[in-house]
Amino acid sequence: MARPYVTAIVVAHDGGRWLGETLQALAGQSRRPDRVAGVDNGSRDGSADLLVQTLGRGNLISLPRSTGFGESVAAALERMPSAGPDEWIWLLHDDCAPDRRALEALLVAAQYHPKAAVLGPKLRDWLDRRRLLEVGVTVGRTGRRDTGLEPREFDQGQHDGTHDVLSVSTAGMLIRRDVWEQVGGLDPFFPLFRDDLDLCWRVRNAGHQVLNVTAAVAWHAEAAARRRRRITVSGDHPRRLDRRNAIFVVMANLPFGAMLWALLRNVVGSAFRTLLFVVSKQPANALDEMVAMASILVHPLRLLRARRARRPPGNRQSRKKAYIRIRRLMTPRGAAWRRLTDMVQSFLAGQAPVDSAGRHHHSTAEEEEHELPPPDTGAVKRFLSRPGVVLLLALTAVSLAAERSLLGGERLGGGALVPVTGDAGDLWAFYTEGFHDVGLGSSAWAPPYVAVLAALSTLALGKTWLAVSVLLLGSVPLAGASAYLATRHVIPAVPARAWAAGTYALLPVATGAIAAGRLGTAVVFVLLPLYASFGTVLLSGERRRARRAAWGLGLLLAVGTAFVPLVYPLFAVLGVLAALAFGGVRRGVVTSMVIALAVPVVLLLPWLASLVADPGRILLEAGLHDPALADPVLAPESLLALSPGGPGLPPFWVTAGLVTAALAALLMRRQRMIVAIGWGIALYGMLAAILVSRVTVEGARVWPGVPLAFAGTGLLVLVGLTAHRLAELRAGGGLRRLGATAVVAVAFSTPLLAAGFWVANGVRGPLVGDAPDVLPALAASYSKNGERTLVIKGSAFTVLHARTPLIGEAELPADPDARARVRAAAQGLAGGRGGDAATLAQHGIAMVAVAPPVSAELAKRLDSQPSLQRMSLSDAGGLWRLTEPVKRVPAQPESALHTPWLWMQGALVLVAALLAAPGRRPSEGVESSSAALAGA
Template sequence: MSRPYVTAIVVAHDGARWLGETLRALASQSRRPDRAVGVDNGSRDGSAGLLAETLGRGNVISLPRSTGFGESVAEVLAKLPPGGRDEWIWLLHDDCAPDRRALEALISAAQQDPKAAVLGPKLRDWLDRRRLLEIGVTVGRTGRRDTGLEPREFDQGQHDGTREVLSVSTAGMLIRRDVWEQVGGLDPFFPLFRDDLDLCWRVRNAGHKVLNVTFAVAWHAEAAARRRRRIAVSGDHPRRLDRRNALFVIMANLPFGAMLWALLRNVLGSAFRTLLFVLSKQPANALDEAVAMGSILAHPFRLLGARRARKHGRKKGYIRVRRLMTPRGAAYRRLTDMVQSFLAGEAPVDSAGRHHHTSPEDPAGYEAVPVDTGAVKRFISRPGVVLMLALTVVALIAERSLLGGERLGGGALVPVTGGAADLWAFYTEGSHDIGFGSNAWAPPYVAVLAALSTLAFGKTWLAVSVLLLGSVPLAGAAAYLATRHVIPAVPARAWAAGTYALLPVATGAIAAGRLGTAVVFVLVPVYASLGTTLLSAERRRARRAAWTLGLLLAVGTAFVPLVYPMFAVLGVLAAVAFGGVRPGVVTSTAIALLAPVALLFPWLAGLVADPGRILLEAGLHDPALADPGLAPESLLALSPGGPGLPPFWVTAGLLAAALAALLMRRQRMIVAIGWGVALYGVLAAILVSRITVEGARAWPGVPLAFAGIGLLVLVGLTAHRLSELRAGRGLRRLGATLVAGVAFSTPLLAAGHWMFTGVRGPLTGDAPDVLPALAAARTTQGERTLVIKGAEFTVLHGRMPLIGEPELPVASEARTRVSTATQGLVGGRGGDAVTLARLGIGMVAVAPPVTRELARTLDSQPSLERMSLSDAGGLWRLAEPVTRVPARPVRVLHKPWLWVQGALVLMMAVLAAPGRRPQESVEASGAVLVGA
């Protein structure tokens, strides 16, 4: 066999502390290389002098500090003529000292296997010479580097032998020069880290073998990976650079189908690892993980170019590479280990299997060291957090039919369309081009939804979904936090919060799409907590609570006007009862009651002119949503009637526990106040449920929410008496156990029944378009479309209505004329189309189902031309020319009042903020606004 020609290349960069031993090891090889060349990448510690002294100045090349390892080797090979047909390149880092017989063992293994093109030695630790670092490297589809070794595993010959591997390190790598040139060498995109993996992958795709020869040994300091020297080749952090390169190698070398699956897994896995890093108080590591994944997603063309350069042999080579990669399922096991290590108090590991913390004993940061995750574990294990998570799971299971739809709507909820900009425009414009035009004040809750939609990245559907579908867990969290100073016992507080969140008011509001009730249901416990704070002896605290209560009361009143008079009655009673005992109570109560009036004044003035509208709430007012014959026993069970309500026995346990509290002799004042609030809410619910407004019965959900909070606080405050009675004997213990069991049955039965039946009501996740697509496409500027559905009708302007628009008052004269004309069309009387045209209506749409008789009647009208007719509805165009209705005048005081309103909100938020320093006030006011 011919003697192979070996060219050794040593690359140095600020590695003088290791380079001397590396050069001595090179010079003492039993099989000496035929030529040796050194490269110095702008070292500032004397590395260039060591190279010149050992190899000779003519054999040393100087390059800039920013030159990568692959570029350095390519620069050397470009200047060196080939050494023959059988030339090998031996790559050495400045911190890698090979054993005396390392090169001899590598050459011997290469001669025994003609297909071997890349060979690497067994790497041991530079300091602990017995510790194994690498015997070849593989990788999983998540980019995680796997050496197959145990942590701190010593070399006892247990892995000896020559084996085929996926990759070997460039520290001591021996590669055939012709293969190097065939695959293009090291990719300059990888200045550091994972360049060896990418090279070996391409070599294997070309049909060659990669071997690890354990009889060749080298000691490696891993100075760059362990951050023992400054890296000048890249501006990225080493950990971030390593993770980015790992992901890039996987995406560039996998076949297309496997790459798509790996991309999805890595996106989800990176998000999960980022979350764990955040929870374990490692923001730098979380940033590295997020930026690394974002770098891949933000440069798709760079990835496409790399895949195009690697397309030759990739699919066939993957069959050979796949068996050497980390086995399937290992990533899931490691993910489990990662979570377990996090919960056990250890730092999560990175993609190379290394923990991210350093210590004086381990400056490289390789070993797992305890981290302060006790606060995180305590937070997760808190009863309030557990309750919130449990209610979220219950809500997701119960609302399964509403998730994943295209549009949430139905019942009282207008199908959600548009974004935050649309809502802001609707709220701030002085004249609304909807229906027949209106210059009335937009409902103030539109501003709240617009603000929340802005925080939700402009997604109105997201804000509405969180408020409505998430009202159960939000109400539970609000009740738990609001009662922390009222109910001292944590188990009783958790029970009260869970029971309140699952009251029939919540499930009924969700089923009927009552967004207003859902928002107020979350705020009622906060009202109760702030109301008790108003009675505090500390005047400063009571005054802050008054401003906060005023802001939140304005929010609740904007959604459900009935909130204000109900709370006003209780506030006035409290001010009268405690005015002489607690100085400042009257002033604080006045602030809380006058703040909503100041914020909602223009809109409230319209309610005063039409008092019946106080009983209505945000959304549509469908008579079918309320139960006209609501029985008194249903109201006693806190069931407001309508769709989506549980049977009586679900909440009977709460009523039984509250009745049992009447038998307790102690804490009679608490029992009296609790039952007083409950009876007040029930009587208000009875009164409200008997009143009809705009053809629909008012829904008593909000009064029953007041009643429910009264009963729950009553039972929660007397729960410790049950514990005392259970500690006794005889009938007392039996009765206390029975009452406790009955009480705990309420949230369990409510949750079980809701999950089993799901949301039963008109609310749907796939609300249909009110306006046909053809009508929206053919509508000209200023033209309106009359939409007929049964006996009802509406007039639209080329788009779906926004939330709040159907609630604007319509001129009675125009509505009467359209109603008469519509009845004439449906009834087959001629001449009515002229009236519609004069009102700006150019098309008539009929919502499904369209009966044959109605279609025949409309077709018979000479003034109508059919455009479409299907199961999705029908559409007819008027033959009469459309007369555009002139726009209504804009209100003069609209814009100035909006500025005044914004200034009032900011002032109240600052006054509600705790602390004396301005910075603290601003921060707290921001929190209040976000909460509102």
């Protein structure tokens, strides 16, 4: 072969850890370069001295630390004039050591493929010399880098050969100098990351080939991509820079039509990745994702100039053919689904979401493991086979089967749940207004849980019914998921975790809350495992993480208190006891607990002040308070079976397996402290349930669902933590084996019996999917100028305006004197004693509606009243209009504190969320939770 001229360029930047081996490999090449230049970008670790010792001072170029790789190569080529038409440039990183015959193999391949202008070696890992890194690189339309290799794939010759690829790495890249100058070299806009992809894409657009030659081998440390050295070429974070460059390369090189579609996919994909990062407590990565996408969107002219510079030569038909050739080398379209499922799978597994380069954010130690990868069974199959996913799908299927009578209805309501109407805008307006023109009018603070529902409804595209349905009807799978995730660092055995989460989700508290429409209990039931998880981290003693957990716990505790105020005193007692127990041995525990308990008080201060004025309301929860929803007397066996009474509950023997397993734990000689703590929490919850169930507030017994949920949590964690002892007993043989097997079988009977009973009987309670409209349509059509309607149902009454009340409106306290006068007038009309119609008219009431069924006797009484005129009477109810002139009730001025407090409340929520959500490593939770558990 004719001997081509080779110019080798080595670029170094704080690479002394690898540079010596790289230079030794360069000097030992079987086909040596004709000239060599070294470029040092302000290294501070002696890299410049190594270059001088090996290459000579005349062959060293020193540049500032902020110089990018492309600028470094360009500076070296400016000092070395072209050696003729057959000159090749060989680019080497300071952390890339080529094999002895690497350059020779690249040149041989160039001879056999005259159209090839760029050739790259097969790259292996620097530490594990058997592991493959690259045999060519391609990219998808979302900018995701794809090597086509399996995770940790070993080189066994399975990819050998010379292949036509979209791109090769600049680590070991061999490129013709005339082609380099033709396409303009590496774009300085990419100081690091994706500069090789952009260069190779432009080379292919110019009509040349890009080849990967596996006969040439190089070992690459990927020091910049793996964060093994400080990046100083840009002010951006490395991941942010990588993601920005990835999107920009695709947007700049695709045809216009394909670019628009790819832009839309990138915007949606970035939003989804940002959400995953936020939910997995990685706000730094979420910020990088948002900033990277924003940097593309806010500089359209920069993108336009780049597209103009990269436009392939020739007419439209030739450009189309060039793109078709490139499209065949890009990531197939079907891979998008696999990437999406991998991201969700990584999140559910507690790992960091995959970045744009296809890498998880692992530590260096994890990257340096030398283990064979497990066989790839497919992303979807792996995702669906995870225990947590199986549990979630099973609970969802059970819930859908049991709630079959509630699905597909027009309006969810009944029991404690007001028929769901309105949208997110209506809820926001109700929460922010100072005077509520509902019922008899009220200037009291709106219940704070209305803001939570309004926020969730906003996320649900304004659909309040969807947000309420997910929270209430989906509380069983949501509780199972939260329990499974919350116990991942507390209960080490996966089967025990799945059993505990499934059993918790199907406790009688959950099915009873759904049947009675108790939205507040359903929300707290989902949050309770998270309280336990945050509390464990708070007690860990690691100050920084404990403070973040305290802020997060405070926010979630504020949400639970907004729905069920009883949650706060129940948790406060446990929090004070924990602070007293751990405060003397672990620094900062008392301060963290004070933060967790203070956040709900500060956020809910005005509303909580109204509860202090009427202490009985602390025992109530969100929704209506119907006396028929709670049992007058709670039987002892119900308490022991964690059954709070009311409609929709299974028999006591359904949960007998859980209690039996917890009692069996008392017989164990080991882990007595865990057994004592678990039973202590359980007895605490049962005692609280006994106390609150004997209290009557607003004519209704208090439902002890939340205290029994506390008790159930204590028993489940107790059994889950002692499950490994049962496995040890089963391995021992004899009577111990028989007894342990019996306990396991009894324990597993609880979720199975609960699910079977619930599916077989369905939701048995007042909650229905087609709740009737409380206000008759005729009354709504005649309600003008703020006129009100008195609705009578049995011995109860309510005052409505031109619509069915929103969630939370029925809980506003009214003027007791006005309510007493209206009640007396309503009872007089219904009893035939002659009601005071003038009193109704004074309060703006223009119509009297009777909910079905309307008895003939009641209709006759109302017809006999001279102040009433019948408008309609049917099976759907009756409606009468007052003949008295109705007084318009003026709106009352709102409190001067109302609007400023709403702004302050929003700012406090934002500050608390920011303090609670700094990034963390996935391993931190294991260490701290294990430490807290060991301390307990």
